[in-house]
Amino acid sequence: MADDPYRIADRVDDGMLEMMVSRLEERGRDARFLGMIDDYLDAVGLPEANEVLDLGCGTGVVARRIAGRSGFAGRVLGIDLAPQLVTRARALAASEGLSQATVFEVGDIRSLALEDGRFDVTVMHTLVSHLEDPGAALKEAARVTRAGGAIALFDGDYASSTLETADPDRAGEIDAAMIEATVTQPRVLRRLPRMAAAAGLLVERFFPYVIAEAGRPEFFAGLVDTIGPMLVASGVAQEDEAATIASDLGDAAESGTFFGACNYYGYVLRKP
Numbered sequence: 001m002a003d004d005p006y007r008i009a010d011r012v013d014d015g016m017l018e019m020m021v022s023r024l025e026e027r028g029r030d031a032r033f034l035g036m037i038d039d040y041l042d043a044v045g046l047p048e049a050n051e052v053l054d055l056g057c058g059t060g061v062v063a064r065r066i067a068g069r070s071g072f073a074g075r076v077l078g079i080d081l082a083p084q085l086v087t088r089a090r091a092l093a094a095s096e097g098l099s100q101a102t103v104f105e106v107g108d109i110r111s112l113a114l115e116d117g118r119f120d121v122t123v124m125h126t127l128v129s130h131l132e133d134p135g136a137a138l139k140e141a142a143r144v145t146r147a148g149g150a151i152a153l154f155d156g157d158y159a160s161s162t163l164e165t166a167d168p169d170r171a172g173e174i175d176a177a178m179i180e181a182t183v184t185q186p187r188v189l190r191r192l193p194r195m196a197a198a199a200g201l202l203v204e205r206f207f208p209y210v211i212a213e214a215g216r217p218e219f220f221a222g223l224v225d226t227i228g229p230m231l232v233a234s235g236v237a238q239e240d241e242a243a244t245i246a247s248d249l250g251d252a253a254e255s256g257t258f259f260g261a262c263n264y265y266g267y268v269l270r271k272p
């Protein structure tokens with residue numbers, strides 16, 4: 001298994017961590033990405049929610065989005081494996097005046113020290129694609145959510161992800177390498193209805209999206225900038241091959257000949 005940096009975020013070096021922070025924050029400023037977050041937040045019944053859990057919160061993009069929503073009077077607990085990301089999330093929340101409504105703590109979804117049924121809503125935003133055992137994580141999320149509460153789960157269907165590179169004969173192979181370097185579970189969202197049933201959850205809403213960019217990338221620009229180091233750090237490619245792929249994508253982005261696409265899916269799961 002390749003070293004997906006987001007699965008081992010507590011062990012990556014400072015350079016990789018900074019790249020992850022800038023990718024998460026850049027994505028968190030993209031209007032399409034925020035719109036997809038708002039779609040599931042609108043559907044879960046947030047105004048009535050008191051206690052919200054954001055699992056794998058990273059820099060707190062979703063926790064801050066919830067805390068800043070008009071009418072939200074509860075509290076969001078963000079949990080992440082990486083202490084540096086938790087520190088960053090606290091600082092960003094403070095700078096946005098959201099410290100009262102947010103708490104960020106280090107924790108691991110594989111062993112959560114949280115009591116059963118504590119949360120009205122639990123969010124897993126681009127987390128399960130980075131886990132070795134997403135089924136167990138979903139059961140853990142179900143455990144800490146109250147009966148009648150909701151789990152909002154959003155992620156990329158990364159098996160659909162493609163960034164077209166210069167050599168058409170190797171395009172499929174290079175796509176596969178880029179997927180392996182950045183996620184652990186590229187097909188997990190296709191298995192989610194089965195995983196939800198195994199965790200005793202009902203699929204209440206499903207939101208399908210595609211982000212596709214041709215010409216100059218915006219949403220994928222950060223990925224273009226970070227894919228070279230990620231290919232190397234994950235062990236998927238040697239430095240020279242990673243540099244070739246990265247510079248080719250960089251040239252395409254700059255010259256307006258870029259093409260990239262990925263499906264994203266949001267699920268609202270209800271705990272009966």
Ligand SMILES: C[S@@+](CC[C@H](N)C(=O)[O-])C[C@H]1O[C@@H](n2cnc3c(N)ncnc32)[C@H](O)[C@@H]1O
Pocket residue numbers: 006007008009010024028055056057058059060061062079080081082085107108109110124125126127130131
């Ligand atoms: C792709 S990032 C998503 C961050 C944030 N939810 C967002 O969308 O901006 C995945 C996050 O999951 C965290 N993570 C990975 N494995 C974890 C685990 N076992 N327990 C808790 N967090 C974990 C990583 O540290 C990383 O911050």
